[in-house]
Amino acid sequence: MKSIVLYSTRTGNTKKVAEAIASALPAGTPCVSVKEVPADIASYDCVFIGFWVDRGSADKDSQETMKQLHNKHVAVFATLGADPKSPHAAESLDKGAAFLPEGVQVAGKFICQGAVDPKLIEMMYKQFPAGHPHGKSPERDALHAEAAKHPDAADLEQAKQFAANVMAAIANA
Template sequence: MEQENYSIVFSSSTGNTKKLADAVYEILPKDKCDYFGENDLKIPPSDLLYIGFWTDKGSADTKTLELLAKLKNKKIFLFGTAGFGGSDVYFEKILGQVKQSIDSSNAVIGEYMCQGKMPQSVRERYVKMKENPEHPANLDMLIANFDCALSHPDMDDLEKLKKIIKK
């Protein structure tokens, strides 16, 4: 089966999602790529779109949601990163939220999410919150999750994505 033309569009706040986009681009035929780059809210010409996002409040970032809402009759592969990772259930919940922005004329042909590192300011905020005697009980867990996320997306995350794309 011949590879059809495609575009890879992504939003990447901290560089995590760009790493995933680079991994997708690395394994697909370059001569079939119509567009590779940041989401500028323009609808790419390809019928096959690889759309990457970063997680904001349990869904995709605003720019990605705006682009997804405009698309009609496209095949979409969603990929994203979330600072709070490690749980497929959490990732599925995010993807479910994202898919609500996709018109029913489109087909979601695949999806992938992994954990991504967060800005240091997030950890600093958690540590500062611990100074308050009435701080949330889950702060130690949030700090541990932050520390775990520092290495992501890692090589295993990127290889998993490549395997899914190759299928």
């Protein structure tokens, strides 16, 4: 079983999760940015593809890569600023995974929280008035403070478990 981990990242959160996933796969499993997808990507039996959530979907770079993944087994993971148990998280993960070609069955999905770029928070607080869902409020401050701690050791452990579960499900299929 030849596997590879691909990830898209702006500020490093999704890369950390990708590296945790790769560490749970056989030694030597490549872990590379979507900007360096190997030319022989079609020769991999299993691809883990990771994106950062951009306005409720997958970021642009990962969208382009996902569209090209016709591999037998594809598992999807992501990081986002919001609560990973929220409907927004589940919807963003599904919306992102929908960029895979038709007929590709998703072998597993995983999402966890990731620190939001402080520059983006500042921009949103300037752009949106208090009271707006993206404007400054105690709730938004609390959300960003929580996100700033992620991905943490527990998230990375869950990511490893996710990888192990995907591989076990494929082996038992």
